[in-house]
Amino acid sequence: MSIVPETYQQARRAFLAAAAKQQGRLTSYTLPGHLGYEGEELEVDVAAYGPRKGHVLFLVSSGVHGAEAFANSAAQTQAIKFNLMAGLPRDCGLLMVHGLNPHGFSHMRRVNEEGVDLNRNFIDWARDKRLPPMPAASRRLWNKILKHNGRDADTWQVDNQLVAQMGRMGITEFENVFYTDQHDIPKAVCFAGQAPAWSNQVWHDVLDKQARGFDRIVHLDMHSGAGPDGGVVLLPSVWHAPDTYVRMRRWWGEQLSMPGQTQDTDLFSMSGSIDYSLPRALPGRELMHITSEIGTGLSSLTLLWNYIDDHRLHAHGGNSLPHAQEVRRNMRNCFAPRDTLWETRAVTSAVGVMRSTIGNIAQDWPKRVRVPAAGYK
Numbered sequence: 001m002s003i004v005p006e007t008y009q010q011a012r013r014a015f016l017a018a019a020a021k022q023q024g025r026l027t028s029y030t031l032p033g034h035l036g037y038e039g040e041e042l043e044v045d046v047a048a049y050g051p052r053k054g055h056v057l058f059l060v061s062s063g064v065h066g067a068e069a070f071a072n073s074a075a076q077t078q079a080i081k082f083n084l085m086a087g088l089p090r091d092c093g094l095l096m097v098h099g100l101n102p103h104g105f106s107h108m109r110r111v112n113e114e115g116v117d118l119n120r121n122f123i124d125w126a127r128d129k130r131l132p133p134m135p136a137a138s139r140r141l142w143n144k145i146l147k148h149n150g151r152d153a154d155t156w157q158v159d160n161q162l163v164a165q166m167g168r169m170g171i172t173e174f175e176n177v178f179y180t181d182q183h184d185i186p187k188a189v190c191f192a193g194q195a196p197a198w199s200n201q202v203w204h205d206v207l208d209k210q211a212r213g214f215d216r217i218v219h220l221d222m223h224s225g226a227g228p229d230g231g232v233v234l235l236p237s238v239w240h241a242p243d244t245y246v247r248m249r250r251w252w253g254e255q256l257s258m259p260g261q262t263q264d265t266d267l268f269s270m271s272g273s274i275d276y277s278l279p280r281a282l283p284g285r286e287l288m289h290i291t292s293e294i295g296t297g298l299s300s301l302t303l304l305w306n307y308i309d310d311h312r313l314h315a316h317g318g319n320s321l322p323h324a325q326e327v328r329r330n331m332r333n334c335f336a337p338r339d340t341l342w343e344t345r346a347v348t349s350a351v352g353v354m355r356s357t358i359g360n361i362a363q364d365w366p367k368r369v370r371v372p373a374a375g376y377k
Contacts, residue, residue: 001339002237002265002340002343002347003074003078003295003343003344003347004070004071004111004336004343004347005070005073005074007037007038007106008034008036008037008069008085008099008102008105009036009038009040009106010041010097010105010117011069011070011073011074011077011098011099011105012043012045012099013190014073014074014077015047015073015076015080015096015098016045018077018078018081019045019078019080019096021081022049022050022081022085023254024047024080025049026045026046026047026094027045027046027048027210028043028044028045028046028047028358029042029043029044029045029064029202029303030042030047031043031102031103031113031198031207032198034103034113035107035365036102036103036106036107036315037107037108038106042102042103042105042106043099043102043331044097044098044099044102044199044202044209045098045099046060046095046096046097046098046206047080047095047096047098048093048094048095048096048210048274049085049093049094049095050085050088050090050092050093050094051085051090051091051092051093051213052093052210052213053212053213053214053216053217054091054092054214054215055089055091055092055216055218056088056089056091056092056195056215056216056217056218056361056365057091057092057093057094057095057211057214057217057218058088058094058095058213058218058220058352058354058357058358058361059077059095059097059217059218059219059220060094060095060096060097060213060219060220060222061080061097061100061203061220061222061274062075062076062097062098062222063098063100063101063102063105064098064100064101064102064118064119064199064223064274065101065103065104065110065117065118065119065225065304066099066101066102066103066104066105066106066108066109066110066111066112067104067105067107067109067110067221067331067332067334067335068105068110068222068223068224068328068335069101069105069222069224069352070223070224070332070335070336071224071294071335071336071343071346071347072223072292072294072350073098073099073105074347075222075262075272075346075347075350075351075354076096076098076222078347078351079096079351079354079355080096083359084351084355085352085353085357086357087355087359087362087365088255088358088361089258089361089362089365091303091367092361092362094358095210095211097203097206100118100199100202100203101118101199102199103114104118105177106194106268108331108332108333108336109310109314110307110310110332111191111200111306112195112197112198114186114193115176115186115191115314116192116193116197117181117189117190117191117192118197118199118200118238118274119272119274120181120190120191120192120193120271120272120273120370121192121193121196121197121200121272122200122203122272122273122275122276122277123192123271123276124276124280125196127273130182131182131183131192131271133171133183134180134182134184134185135182137177138177139182139184141162141165141177142185142188143164143185144158144161144313145158145188145308145311145312146187146188146311146315148312148316149312149313149316149317149321150309150312150313150316150323150327151307151321151323155247155312156201159275165181165318166301169223171300171301175291175301175304176299176302178190178307178308179304181271181272181326183341186314187314187315188311189304189308189311192272192329193207200277203274203277204277204281207277207278207281207282208268208281210370211281211282212282214285215285215286216285216287216288216365217278217282217285217286217287217288217326218288218290218361219275219278219287219288219289219355220264220291220292220352220354221274221275221289221290221292221354222291222292222294223291223292223293223294224294224295224296224335224336224346225294225295225296225298225335226295226300226303226365227293227295227296228295228297229295229296229297229342229345230294230295230296230297230341230342230345230346230349231294231345231349232255232278232292232293232294232295232346232350232352232353233255233257233293233295234252234255234257234290234291234292234293234353235256235257235264235290235291235292235293235315236248236258236289236290236292237273237275237276237289237290237291237304238254238289239279240288240289244288245258246289247288248290250360250364251356251357251360251364252290252353252356255353256290256356259348273291275291275363277290282330286310292353294334294343294346294349294350295336296333296335297319297335298306298334302334303334304355306327306330306331306334309327309330310327310331313327337346353354
């Protein structure tokens with residue numbers, strides 16, 4: 001039997017069962033006005049262990065990019081089953097946020113119910129109401145791409161033009177055109193939205209009610225797709241103070257890719273990723289954020305092409321089109337291929353990151369002390 005769930009419903013049931021068995025404090029948020037792929041209600045579930053306030057909170061989130069949640073959901077469930085929280089000091093807590101983008105999780109999309117890339121939606125909406133406008137060349141490119149559904153007669157001509165343009169620009173510059181945060185084309189990749197998304201509001205409610213009582217917060221946000229097959233790459237926030245990077249290197253060693261060290265991720269021109277919410281929501285705390293990427297061995301260009309295919313589909317009728325199931329299968333393979341060896345390695349690697357983080361918290365921060373404000377640039 002596969003350890004990685006087939007559907008959002010299976011993933012949610014397994015997570016809730018494990019959390020309840022280990023006597024977690026459970027909170028659920030129901031997405032209003034939308035149902036899942038199988039007609040189910042969609043919810044973000046939160047399981048809390050340990051004290052409600054204290055020295056350190058280990059905060060683990062999955063499903064910001066909905067369809068990336070499958071292996072990470074399994075890892076969260078396994079971590080709870082293994083009772084990893086028992087390794088934390090008594091005044092430290094564990095908070096598991098499961099499936100933060102449940103619509104994307106259920107419908108096998110990275111974006112949410114409004115087509116928003118949630119990991120571009122965490123800008124400071126009180127101050128930065130709009131990103132810079134999309135360059136005219138990028139807008140023309142997207143309008144050309146979205147004119148076709150991905151399988152009609154003229155799609156191949158547009159795709160050949162894209163390949164030729166990539167040859168002129170180079171892969172990195174070409175991918176930057178697509179991955180840069182944007183407010184202008186709702187059906188395109190990396191649409192940041194026009195206001196805080198529902199999941200964004202849920203996230204801030206969780207931080208406000210369940211994280212404020214801690215001096216230090218270590219946040220692991222779990223993704224999949226980019227990177228070596230079944231392995232985990234760790235990516236720190238760019239806003240950390242230098243001494244925090246030193247601690248991170250000590251904790252995670254060569255598994256950690258420092259800012260600017262790798263281009264094989266979707267961390268391009270991002271100003272609204274979830275880590276930026278932490279200093280604003282939790283001032284005065286010492287913060288450490290890490291993004292994990294479980295790799296599927298696919299090139300960044302292959303991943304991008306499948307994202308484009310998904311956006312084309314949903315710009316022209318979505319699940320009503322004949323090739324909808326093909327696109328859904330391809331998206332699943334981008335983030336959680338149905339391969340037993342990959343599943344075992346991926347989940348084991350992700351659980352290993354959580355286990356080592358708990359061990360480092362216990363070793364490095366065993367006692368509660370007054371801490372300085374977070375180093376936020």
